[in-house]
Amino acid sequence: MCFCIVSSPEAMHSNADSPSSGPGLQPVWTTLRSPYVFWIGGAILLALLVHLGIKWQQASAPVRIEYSTFLEHVESGYVERVEIVNGKRINGTYTAAAVQNDRVETRPPPAAPMGAVVDRSRRAFATHKPTAHELTAFLRRHNEAATGTGTAPVTFAATQESDWVGTLLLWGLPLGLIVGIWLFFMRRMATGGREEQIGSDTAALFEEAGGRRVTFDDVAGLAEPKEEVAEVVEFLRRPQKFTRLGGALPTGVLLVGPPGTGKTLLAKAVAGEAGVPFASISGSDFMEMFVGVGASRVRDLFDQAKERAPCIIFIDEVDAIGRTRGGPGGAGTGERDNTLNQLLVEMDGFDSDEGVVIMAATNRPDVLDAALLRPGRFDRQISIHKPDRLERADIFRVHVADLRLDASVDPEALARQTPGFAGAEIANVCNEAALLAARRGRNAVQMDDFDQALDRVMAGLERSNKLISPEERRVIAHHESGHAIVGWFLEHTDPVVKVSVVPRGLSALGHAQHLPKERDLYSREALMDRMTMALGGRGAEEIVFGRATTGAKDDLERVTETAYAMVVDYGMSDRIGPLSYNRAERRADGPLFEKPYSDAMAAAIDEEVADIVREARARANDLLREKRPLLDEMAERLLREEVLGVEALVALLGSPPHGEYAWLKEGDGTSRNSASAEGASPSSQG
Ligand SMILES: Nc1ncnc2c1ncn2[C@@H]1O[C@H](COP(=O)(O)OP(=O)(O)OP(=O)(O)O)[C@@H](O)[C@H]1O
Numbered sequence: 001m002c003f004c005i006v007s008s009p010e011a012m013h014s015n016a017d018s019p020s021s022g023p024g025l026q027p028v029w030t031t032l033r034s035p036y037v038f039w040i041g042g043a044i045l046l047a048l049l050v051h052l053g054i055k056w057q058q059a060s061a062p063v064r065i066e067y068s069t070f071l072e073h074v075e076s077g078y079v080e081r082v083e084i085v086n087g088k089r090i091n092g093t094y095t096a097a098a099v100q101n102d103r104v105e106t107r108p109p110p111a112a113p114m115g116a117v118v119d120r121s122r123r124a125f126a127t128h129k130p131t132a133h134e135l136t137a138f139l140r141r142h143n144e145a146a147t148g149t150g151t152a153p154v155t156f157a158a159t160q161e162s163d164w165v166g167t168l169l170l171w172g173l174p175l176g177l178i179v180g181i182w183l184f185f186m187r188r189m190a191t192g193g194r195e196e197q198i199g200s201d202t203a204a205l206f207e208e209a210g211g212r213r214v215t216f217d218d219v220a221g222l223a224e225p226k227e228e229v230a231e232v233v234e235f236l237r238r239p240q241k242f243t244r245l246g247g248a249l250p251t252g253v254l255l256v257g258p259p260g261t262g263k264t265l266l267a268k269a270v271a272g273e274a275g276v277p278f279a280s281i282s283g284s285d286f287m288e289m290f291v292g293v294g295a296s297r298v299r300d301l302f303d304q305a306k307e308r309a310p311c312i313i314f315i316d317e318v319d320a321i322g323r324t325r326g327g328p329g330g331a332g333t334g335e336r337d338n339t340l341n342q343l344l345v346e347m348d349g350f351d352s353d354e355g356v357v358i359m360a361a362t363n364r365p366d367v368l369d370a371a372l373l374r375p376g377r378f379d380r381q382i383s384i385h386k387p388d389r390l391e392r393a394d395i396f397r398v399h400v401a402d403l404r405l406d407a408s409v410d411p412e413a414l415a416r417q418t419p420g421f422a423g424a425e426i427a428n429v430c431n432e433a434a435l436l437a438a439r440r441g442r443n444a445v446q447m448d449d450f451d452q453a454l455d456r457v458m459a460g461l462e463r464s465n466k467l468i469s470p471e472e473r474r475v476i477a478h479h480e481s482g483h484a485i486v487g488w489f490l491e492h493t494d495p496v497v498k499v500s501v502v503p504r505g506l507s508a509l510g511h512a513q514h515l516p517k518e519r520d521l522y523s524r525e526a527l528m529d530r531m532t533m534a535l536g537g538r539g540a541e542e543i544v545f546g547r548a549t550t551g552a553k554d555d556l557e558r559v560t561e562t563a564y565a566m567v568v569d570y571g572m573s574d575r576i577g578p579l580s581y582n583r584a585e586r587r588a589d590g591p592l593f594e595k596p597y598s599d600a601m602a603a604a605i606d607e608e609v610a611d612i613v614r615e616a617r618a619r620a621n622d623l624l625r626e627k628r629p630l631l632d633e634m635a636e637r638l639l640r641e642e643v644l645g646v647e648a649l650v651a652l653l654g655s656p657p658h659g660e661y662a663w664l665k666e667g668d669g670t671s672r673n674s675a676s677a678e679g680a681s682p683s684s685q686g
């Protein structure tokens with residue numbers, strides 16, 4: 001049996017229009033640090049080569065003589081051979097006799113030292129021909145005269161030779177540049193553009209980057225994620241303990257959450273706690289590389305990891321490689337597919353007792369290729385949320401621990417002032433405050449340093465659209481309160497256990513969480529109540545602000561789906577009757593009805609669906625108008641406290657008028673971090 005309502009403990013709504021921040025940009029220029037060494041080394045090598053070349057050229061160089069001297073040497077019969085290069089340079093050879101008898105020496109050109117000419121190995125000479133002189137005619141005349149006197153004639157030839165300096169400038173320079181750039185990229189690939197990197201020098205680099213080992217104490221908040229990765233730590237410490245009975249441990253852990261919430265930090269802490277090497281590479285690093293190298297980089301990474309096991313590979317922004325294959329994406333898609341395929345192959349090739357754990361982070365789990373999430377790969381997902389007020393106070397405490405603080409600094413107050421901040425932004429605020437205080441010449445960081453730092457960081461966040469504006473927060477708080485109040489007072493809705501305006505992930509801006517009751521059968525009234533609750537968020541926006549926002553998109557999708565199901569699947573409409581009109585879709589392999597109902601019936605169905613939704617909407621809005629004071633109070637408290645647990649809800653709204661809330665008395669599901677509230681599943685809670 002199939003029901004269209006999914007009673008997921010996840011949010012009833014989200015704001016799909018909220019812009020998602022793209023993958024964090026890597027600081028490209030930090031990667032240039034090591035190539036400096038490379039460039040300087042290259043320059044020294046080049047200088048050395050040039051120097052050697054000049055030396056060699058000098059040693060084998062011909063004797064330079066003046067053109068007039070050359071003409072005299074020809075007339076004296078000392079010259080054996082002449083080569084005219086490009087019509088202007090002359091390379092010649094003296095006769096052996098002339099050199100042996102030192103006759104050439106008789107008229108030394110001022111520039112050429114004499115000793116050189118008597119050197120038997122240097123019969124070569126060179127000179128420059130003035131353009132005006134007719135050398136060939138001169139030589140011919142000389143040869144004619146020579147035959148008469150019996151001396152040997154001068155052989156002469158003309159050659160065309162390219163000018164090597166010009167050639168070098170024309171070809172060598174660009175070629176050298178290309179080779180240089182190529183080498184540079186090869187180097188970048190070899191290091192993955194990152195310092196923290198597996199390899200022979202990893203350990204040193206890691207120590208340098210991290211300073212000291214990161215532990216769970218450095219990660220504030222994130223109670224549940226920490227609990228979940230604790231098992232990974234155990235596994236890395238003592239793999240045999242787990243695999244003793246033949247069980248296979250998960251090798252892939254995917255951390256899902258918005259940017260700056262501490263995913264990298266958590267992965268590092270796992271490595272730190274387990275005392276194993278940690279390699280970090282960003283998915284976009286793979287993709288920056290030339291075609292065909294991404295895959296081999298993956299292979300390298302895994303080969304090295306296996307050598308260093310037990311260890312952790314952390315792939316940040318895994319969505320850069322892990323996007324659904326064959327999808328659109330223009331250039332580079334094929335390369336990405338290859339890289340992803342290699343990653344899948346490597347992950348499959350692991351034995352879980354090898355002790356290599358792959359952690360990956362993404363803020364776009366929705367775009368990941370399904371193959372990545374299959375068992376044996378990233379089959380374990382841990383979601384990481386933005387911190388609520390109390391967690392933010394904890395994060396502030398971690399980051400001010402190393403600062404010299406004035407007594408005026410209050411982490412609680414700072415946490416209240418920073419709704420919507422992620423850990424990275426809090427770290428940023430603390431650092432800014434310390435710098436400001438230092439600039440002002442203070443001995444300790446004071447609260448007003450923090451205030452100013454806050455203004456700065458906030459301005460930046462507003463500019464980058466990462467911060468929810470106060471008006472938006474008010475809308476969200478009322479929207480969530482609307483869901484919660486409607487859900488609280490209706491008979492057939494699931495008990496609300498937590499209301500929050502802490503953004504949860506990519507798009508959900510807040511949520512009202514409810515424990516689904518364990519059941520498979522819903523009456524018309526139950527479905528109506530649930531639709532009414534889903535419309536409570538939008539209703540509250542309308543009542544309080546006079547208009548609705550896009551924040552109700554998901555709510556409306558769910559409502560529409562339910563309303564149609566009531567009419568065409570469940571026969572819950574008197575006007576249409578107990579008929580199922582969904583056959584064509586359902587029985588894909590059975591006889592297909594091209595059109596299972598008439599146009600008239602289609603129109604009737606649409607009208608009936610609209611009626612049902614109108615009714616639910618009216619109920620929601622009526623109830624909210626009646627409870628308006630509660631709605632406002634709840635929204636105000638949410639804005640202050642961000643999260644309301646069950647106890648706070650009971651205090652505010654009174655005991656729920658319907659339903660046997662047995663779980664209430666157990667005192668569970670009340671605290672902000674309660675696992676049972678977070679991971680509520682129909683089977684664990686009645
Ligand atoms: N829960 C936390 N406790 C303490 N510090 C935190 C926490 N979360 C984030 N930070 C601080 O923010 C910095 C950045 O966090 P980190 O790089 O781990 O975020 P991320 O989720 O990996 O971000 P991204 O998705 O952009 O890579 C950390 O180095 C740390 O200083």
Ligand SMILES: [Zn+2]
Nearest residue numbers: 012013537555
């Ligand atoms: Zn909603």
